[in-house]
Amino acid sequence: MLFNSYEFIFLFLPVALVVFFGLRRYRRTSLPALWLVVTSLGFYAYWRSAYLLLLIGSIILNYGAGLAIARQVGDQRLRRAKGLLIAAIAADLGLLAYFKYTDFFLGTINGVLGSDIPLQHIVLPLAVSFFTFNQIAFLVDVYRGYVHEYGFVNYALFIVFFPHLIAGPIVHHRDIIPQFKRFNFSFSSTAISLGLTIFSVGLFKKVVLADNVAPYADAIFNAAARQEILTLTEAWVGALAYTLQLYFDFSGYSDMAIGGALLFGVRFPWNFDAPYKAACIIDFWRRWHITLSEFLRDYLYIPLGGNHCGAFRRSLNILLTMLLGGLWHGANWTFVLWGGLHGFYVVINHLWRDWRARTSEVPSRPSAAKRIPGSVLTFLAVVAGWVMFRAENLSAAVSLYRSMIGLAGWSGWSTDPPTLLPHLASAAQTYEPFGWVAALLALCWFTPSLREQVEAYESGTRRRGVLHWSASRTWAVYSGLLAWLSIMFLARPTEFLYYQF
């Protein structure tokens, strides 16, 4: 079930909430959590019920493995605990590899050896990447002794809680499970106000902003996949349109997840924080898919040695982490190359920082004017990365890159949209694509992120200004208006881009 569907907004969410509020008298029991487990499994099964058993089986096995590891750790049998941990993680990764990467590996073998091993065309279970990562983090923390006693219902709810089940944010048991003891059961709570607002903004980002810019990106990337020669203008319009589509789509989804969870009084971590304002690529990864970055840092980069083994090992660790991060996004070499490209960016960024630190004094907070060149360079590097990420294959990406730097031919000076954008549908060969791209870039660069808008209120700063959230009538009407506009644009639900990861 999609968050941006009538079934979810008008049926699933209201029923889930009403029954949940109805359970307030049982708040001290596990009944509300059990209700949320049942509804979340229903949410999952709505998509493809056949994989429900896989999800339940994975939860039971990982919970059992967690208990066994905890017992071994408690008895100081660390070697046995480590063996169990490795076996459980291998099983999780094996499951992920089988469903997600079998055809990728077979295709690669066929390509390299010229063999003809038939592809399996295995259907990828929904959310397998997300629930696998959540459970691996749980197992590792059990082994490290960070996990205290969790009941099975709470553990199951942590994995399947529907706001984050399908596409994150990747949440940590340490942050989430304790919150199940203090669900919100009152309609008159700030959590509901914030939840409604954040959900409305997320829905608007997805269905009004991302979905309206998507056709431009699709048409241009599809033309590149067909090896058609793109004009310089449309190559840039396509690359920027996808850059904006992906951000508003994925951050919109994350906002809906955060808002949806808040309706039940559960607080998820922020997943985005104005990433296109980043002053450098390291800063970008602190603002883009924050929960994935943190997961990769805590459970891959640091175990590999992090930055404690010298600059060379640090660079190697970064590259490996980013390559695997790229592969996590999808079974295609373009994702691996995208990860490698970002790994390369981050390594260069670290070396630059090291050099600057050695040769000059770096101000802790550079002025806005000094940040602009870094921000522009970072943005261009990110756009170049998204071209690789979105392209059907390597040759399509190269074709687009060639057009973006003017090597594919020059269409001449013209302001005529059909000349500038020949691969868009004739109805779209207007100034509208430029308008959309410009407006969305302005939103990314010149408005505060939702996190900034909300955190000022939560931290008690109460900054004044219309762009900072407060429990006021203006904000209630404004976010209600966004929700209504989004509902009007729902008429054709589309899948979220991150569902495939």
Add this chain to the structure above:
Amino acid sequence: MMTSGHYNRWWLGTVVALCLMQVAMAVITDPYCVFGVIRYPKRNFEPNTRFLKIEYLRRHPEYDAFILGSSRAAYYGADIAERFCPGDQQYFNLSVSLENGAGIRRKLKWLIAHRRVSQAILNLDFDVQSVATDPLDLLRQDHPLVSGTPATVFYGKYLLFQPRILYAFALANLRESQGAPWSFGNVVAPDALYPAQPFLDLSRLYDVTFGALASDLSRSAEARDIVSPIGLEEFRRTIALLDGAGVSRTLIVPPYRVDQFARFQIDGFISWLQETVRVGGTVWDFSGLSSVTGNLDNYVDPVHFRRSVGDRVLQRICGPDDTSPTAEEFGVRVTAANIDRHAEALRRQHAQANAMAAPKPRAPSRANPEGPE
């Protein structure tokens, strides 16, 4: 600043008020002409023909012969069928855009259940027969009586249209009236599909609300009609349905423009035709290369032939037997006896069609007097 409770009530109040306004707008403007509660002036914006034609037939029991198929079949005039085809049936063209195999079967099922049907002319579209219906394509939702969809769900969908639809509808209304191409194929006045109604039709208001609910409740025990995604399977069911009801039938494979025919995967097309002949017995095949399909002037656009071509098709299938040497040049009566020979001819024509230079598409005309593009 206000309390969270007040904030939440204001948020909810805003959303509910705006949604109610949208619902009122949808019912008043009624772009697809399914509510019919308020007579709001409208022109040029294509309504839901599937719905309107069934509503029209409910008011007109005199028709007993039907032409069914996709928008291509809209170019077979009911008046021409009456003139050339034997018998004294009254024909109604029940074609609709993007009609698939399931749509044809369900319409025939409804017709047979509610009136005497003596003749059915089916246009069989190789390229459309298995196309699934988009549940949110508001232009192409079957009447609830035909599809079995709950009436409340059917009308509910029409409350949820996008702002861009409203914008396109407003623009279409501003243009000078271009006639009613959706009534094409039937000799009825352009507005005849719309029932004459008062400014505010309270009986329709009842029909689309409590009436719809009552109808759903009374039909809840009915077995659901499961649709097959495979067009040929739906075709088999259609033939069984027609034969079971003793309805005389004529099956037509339409004259695809030569460049469209050249794009077909010929093995797939021939195996589809063989199965169609095996199930249906006799099929009139107008596909392939001929003086008609090779002439771009016979087509309104790459997909639709002109009305004159539709007339020739009806004349060929219903008229007196043509004994001239060129009789089989346009339209072959295919049976089990000649299907193999015909398949070989089609293969040759397909190779010829591919060898021909691809025809340049005509510049799209803004106003097509002969029907929908």
